[in-house]
Amino acid sequence: MKRKLVLVGNGMAGVWCVEHMLKLAPQRFEVTIFGSEPHPNYNRILLSSVLAGDSSMKDIVLNDWDWYRDNGITLHAGHTVTKIDKAKRTVTSDKGVTVPYDELILATGSRAFILPVPGADKEGVIAFRDIKDCETMMESAKKYKKAVVIGGGLLGLEAARGLLNLNMEVSVVHIHDYVMERQLDQTASSMLRTELEAQGMKFLLQKHTEQILGRDRVTGVKFKDGSVVEADLVVMAVGIRPNVAIAKDHGIEVNRGIVVNDFLETNVPNIYAVGECAEHRGVAYGLVAPLYEQGDVLAKRLCGLEVSGYEGSVTSTKLKVSGVDVFSAGQYREAPGTRAIKVVDEFDGIYKKVLIRDGKVVGAVMFGDTSDSTRIFKLIRTGEDVSGREKEVVLGEGFGGAGGKSAGSGVAAMADDEIICGCNGVSKGAIVKAINEQGLTSVDAIKACTGASRSCGGCKPLVGEVLQCTLGADGVTAAKEGICGCTTLGRDEVVEAIRSMHLTTSKEVMNVLGWENTEGCSKCRPALNYYLGMVWPVEHEEERESRFVNERNHANIQKDGTYSVIPRIYGGVTSPQELKRIAEVAEKYEVPLVKFTGGQRLDLLGVKKEDLPKVWEDLDMPSGYGYGKALRTVKTCVGNTFCRFGTQDAMGMGIAIERRFERLNTPAKVKIAVSGCPRNCAEATIKDFGIVAIDGGWELHVGGNGGVKVRATDLLCKVKTEEEVMEYAAAYLQFYRETGKWNERTSEWLPRVGLETVRAALDTPEKRQALVARIDEALQVMTDPWKEIIETPSLRATFEELPGSLAVDASAAAEAAAGLESEAAAAVERP
Amino acid sequence: MKRILVGKVSDIPTLRSRTVRVGGTEVAVFKLSSGALYAVENSCPHKNGKLSEGIVCDHHVFCPLHDWKINVKDGLVQAPDEGCVKTFQVETDETDSIYLLVEETGGLTA
Numbered sequence: 001m002k003r004k005l006v007l008v009g010n011g012m013a014g015v016w017c018v019e020h021m022l023k024l025a026p027q028r029f030e031v032t033i034f035g036s037e038p039h040p041n042y043n044r045i046l047l048s049s050v051l052a053g054d055s056s057m058k059d060i061v062l063n064d065w066d067w068y069r070d071n072g073i074t075l076h077a078g079h080t081v082t083k084i085d086k087a088k089r090t091v092t093s094d095k096g097v098t099v100p101y102d103e104l105i106l107a108t109g110s111r112a113f114i115l116p117v118p119g120a121d122k123e124g125v126i127a128f129r130d131i132k133d134c135e136t137m138m139e140s141a142k143k144y145k146k147a148v149v150i151g152g153g154l155l156g157l158e159a160a161r162g163l164l165n166l167n168m169e170v171s172v173v174h175i176h177d178y179v180m181e182r183q184l185d186q187t188a189s190s191m192l193r194t195e196l197e198a199q200g201m202k203f204l205l206q207k208h209t210e211q212i213l214g215r216d217r218v219t220g221v222k223f224k225d226g227s228v229v230e231a232d233l234v235v236m237a238v239g240i241r242p243n244v245a246i247a248k249d250h251g252i253e254v255n256r257g258i259v260v261n262d263f264l265e266t267n268v269p270n271i272y273a274v275g276e277c278a279e280h281r282g283v284a285y286g287l288v289a290p291l292y293e294q295g296d297v298l299a300k301r302l303c304g305l306e307v308s309g310y311e312g313s314v315t316s317t318k319l320k321v322s323g324v325d326v327f328s329a330g331q332y333r334e335a336p337g338t339r340a341i342k343v344v345d346e347f348d349g350i351y352k353k354v355l356i357r358d359g360k361v362v363g364a365v366m367f368g369d370t371s372d373s374t375r376i377f378k379l380i381r382t383g384e385d386v387s388g389r390e391k392e393v394v395l396g397e398g399f400g401g402a403g404g405k406s407a408g409s410g411v412a413a414m415a416d417d418e419i420i421c422g423c424n425g426v427s428k429g430a431i432v433k434a435i436n437e438q439g440l441t442s443v444d445a446i447k448a449c450t451g452a453s454r455s456c457g458g459c460k461p462l463v464g465e466v467l468q469c470t471l472g473a474d475g476v477t478a479a480k481e482g483i484c485g486c487t488t489l490g491r492d493e494v495v496e497a498i499r500s501m502h503l504t505t506s507k508e509v510m511n512v513l514g515w516e517n518t519e520g521c522s523k524c525r526p527a528l529n530y531y532l533g534m535v536w537p538v539e540h541e542e543e544r545e546s547r548f549v550n551e552r553n554h555a556n557i558q559k560d561g562t563y564s565v566i567p568r569i570y571g572g573v574t575s576p577q578e579l580k581r582i583a584e585v586a587e588k589y590e591v592p593l594v595k596f597t598g599g600q601r602l603d604l605l606g607v608k609k610e611d612l613p614k615v616w617e618d619l620d621m622p623s624g625y626g627y628g629k630a631l632r633t634v635k636t637c638v639g640n641t642f643c644r645f646g647t648q649d650a651m652g653m654g655i656a657i658e659r660r661f662e663r664l665n666t667p668a669k670v671k672i673a674v675s676g677c678p679r680n681c682a683e684a685t686i687k688d689f690g691i692v693a694i695d696g697g698w699e700l701h702v703g704g705n706g707g708v709k710v711r712a713t714d715l716l717c718k719v720k721t722e723e724e725v726m727e728y729a730a731a732y733l734q735f736y737r738e739t740g741k742w743n744e745r746t747s748e749w750l751p752r753v754g755l756e757t758v759r760a761a762l763d764t765p766e767k768r769q770a771l772v773a774r775i776d777e778a779l780q781v782m783t784d785p786w787k788e789i790i791e792t793p794s795l796r797a798t799f800e801e802l803p804g805s806l807a808v809d810a811s812a813a814a815e816a817a818a819g820l821e822s823e824a825a826a827a828v829e830r831p
Numbered sequence: 832m833k834r835i836l837v838g839k840v841s842d843i844p845t846l847r848s849r850t851v852r853v854g855g856t857e858v859a860v861f862k863l864s865s866g867a868l869y870a871v872e873n874s875c876p877h878k879n880g881k882l883s884e885g886i887v888c889d890h891h892v893f894c895p896l897h898d899w900k901i902n903v904k905d906g907l908v909q910a911p912d913e914g915c916v917k918t919f920q921v922e923t924d925e926t927d928s929i930y931l932l933v934e935e936t937g938g939l940t941a
Contacts, residue, residue: 517888519864545845545846545887797842803838
């Protein structure tokens with residue numbers, strides 16, 4: 001029986017906690033979430049970037065409706081919980097829904113504080129707190145010109161910057177003599193103000209709001225000194241208050257916020273609080289990092305895992321305003337006992353101050369260049385003793401010399417356990433690991449995979465540096481090109497998106513990932529079709545229109561528009577009957593040339609397109625996939641069946657392999673060979689997968705090519721039994737399928753990913769079996785394409801010309817065509 | 832000008848084409864994702880590749896032989912390559928029949 005978990009509040013803190021619990025113990029809880037807003041969970045921090053026009057509403061959704069559904073979570077969006085029955089353990093919403101709980105999490109967040117001045121309820125006076133506020137501002141900007149933002153803190157400045165982007169005239173009203181006084185010292189603040197004034201923002205400092213003017217709608221703001229400023233829109237951004245009404249009404253202990261202990265427990269059993277609504281050791285936080293830290297502790301606690309309690313957070317602040325880098329953390333004002341190191345560069349507009357007490361960094365303020373912020377923030381959090389190297393803290397190693405600020409140098413020196421993304425607690429090591437193991441090549445892919453930069457986005461440049469550091473500049477630049485001209489996304493990003501967003505058609509991929517050409521091009525369309533089929537072998541529906549002609553018509557187009565037909569001859573072993581049949585077909589359809597292919601097969605060259613289905617029918621053999629990005633042939637020698645040197649049954653092995661993997665779609669064509677002894681007559685060491693018999697076992701070779709760029713194979717390993725050969729072949733092919741780029745032969749792929757990577761992917765029976773299971777899933781849905789076309793009239797029809805083609809002169813054409821139409825209709829009914 | 836009935840709209844799968852021979856000319860009739868039909872001579876100006884076998888994206892077809900990109904509406908070859916392929920007028924009626932417009936002389940209108 002699952003425990004019933006109810007979450008009140010569909011915001012970042014609560015949903016983060018639930019997400020974490022789903023990862024830790026997916027089966028433990030039946031989850032119900034109540035949210036007052038009619039939206040799925042979104043990233044409130046990024047509202048300012050929506051307002052600034054850098055993101056759309058859609059971009060800031062953290063978990064869409066599908067996520068709730070896929071995780072079996074009941075979401076009551078637009079419901080506000082109004083009643084908690086502690087005795088019966090139920091909660092009830094304002095819309096009358098009552099749900100029982102075993103555990104109840106309150107994550108009600110906070111409310112924007114509205115100044116209690118006359119007129120604050122007038123139309124056009126809003127807060128900056130949720131999507132609705134954001135929409136109101138965007139709407140107002142279309143009709144009105146003058147905006148006044150009351151509050152010169154972080155939120156106020158971000159709102160003001162957004163309104164500037166919406167082409168409003170913006171004045172920022174602040175009661176102090178300088179802005180962001182809670183995060184910045186006066187020097188940094190005045191530099192910030194100068195920069196924002198240059199961007200067009202006006203400042204009204206040391207102003208106390210007395211009254212909002214206007215009849216119904218706001219027309220102005222009046223201050224205590226008697227002055228007035230005109231306004232069509234007033235945004236109050238003077239602070240937030242924990243939203244504690246529900247707790248207060250139901251006897252849960254409340255101070256400023258809902259009081260919780262180190263395990264986020266309230267004074268009522270089975271009721272917890274996280275996020276901005278909670279007060280821990282006297283502090284109610286209004287920033288994201290503490291919410292996540294709290295959520296992690298609570299999730300572990302509720303899942304029954306051992307966890308040390310939450311001990312409070314040291315917070316840092318970054319202003320998310322384009323073109324302005326501001327950072328502050330910890331104590332930022334000089335006080336008795338602190339000493340400061342300051343750097344002021346008035347030429348480049350850079351200011352840095354680090355405060356040190358008793359040899360430890362206790363706070364910092366930076367303006368203009370915040371690239372050291374992560375490193376310094378870590379020193380603050382860890383309380384490391386920096387005595388004797390205080391100046392290095394600000395100026396970097398070897399201060400005064402070169403390289404102190406060059407891109408990436410700081411990142412290279414970082415230890416693996418250093419946190420890059422403070423919001424989500426992602427370390428440098430975790431990012432590097434993800435890049436190496438998942439083949440990530442972009443900041444977005446890292447975000448999708450690790451969560452780094454998913455929240456405030458402040459660490460994005462740093463994540464970029466880690467990426468660059470890990471891959472080298474070349475790796476990053478190469479990835480920028482994307483899989484074709486329609487996108488800048490690389491193969492791995494596209495495949496990752498297909499997986500994580502569950503995309504199942506090319507059209508969906510192009511729409512979701514913002515393809516430049518809406519229907520793609522001849523490069524990406526076949527590639528997407530392959531990737532979709534690889535990721536969702538059962539679900540993906542083959543897109544014939546995205547196939548290159550050879551794979552659509554299941555024959556190789558030649559330069560004159562005719563086709564060549566290669567039937568499957570397993571292991572290169574045939575019979576007199578089969579040879580006779582091939583010969584008869586060649587005569588019947590006047591095939592101008594019959595040839596042995598490079599892989600020991602017979603090729604009928606010069607077949608007309610309309611004859612293809614008939615040729616296949618008469619051959620009555622499976623397709624040899626001579627045209628496909630698929631397993632082509634398994635070349636064999638005669639092995640110990642006839643050869644006096646042979647040590648193993650090469651033909652038997654070749655036939656078995658070819659039957660096992662025929663029809664398999666692969667990133668590029670795959671050729672295999674089996675040699676019955678180390679003399680290697682089948683030339684197995686220039687094949688994608690080469691098998692060479694040795695006394696008492698088999699050598700497995702990989703990554704060879706005898707084509708454009710000759711490459712001899714690398715020895716993967718030696719095995720003893722035929723079962724092992726099969727298992728390794730399957731696992732290796734599937735690993736190539738999953739990690740290869742479209743059109744990339746194994747001879748290019750193997751050097752790219754590295755032999756060691758391939759070995760590591762195949763080094764335990766468990767890993768091999770998992771790969772084998774996935775290749776089997778893909779193989780299971782394949783059918784012979786020739787047979788399918790012969791038996792499906794609508795497919796077969798596409799090999800013929802349109803009925804009107806027989807029209808010789810214009811007047812007879814209509815009749816002829818009409819007549820043929822009915823014949824065509826009859827043909828469709830044929831079994 | 833005569834209209835030649837060449838087949839039904841349903842004969843051509845979306846983003847694909849079917850060919851029809853009128854007089855001595857092979858014509859490829861394309862159906863775009865919008866359902867709109869366009870007809871061009873089925874021969875790439877480069878090496879006579881059969882355009883009917885190309886991948887269709889929007890209103891362009893990529894020649895299957897050497898990947899030239901051709902606008903099926905006006906027949907123009909897209910940069911970096913140059914050239915033009917003949918286009919033909921296509922009409923459909925309420926019964927979803929497809930017609931090519933042909934000149935009285937038996938030639939085709941370009």
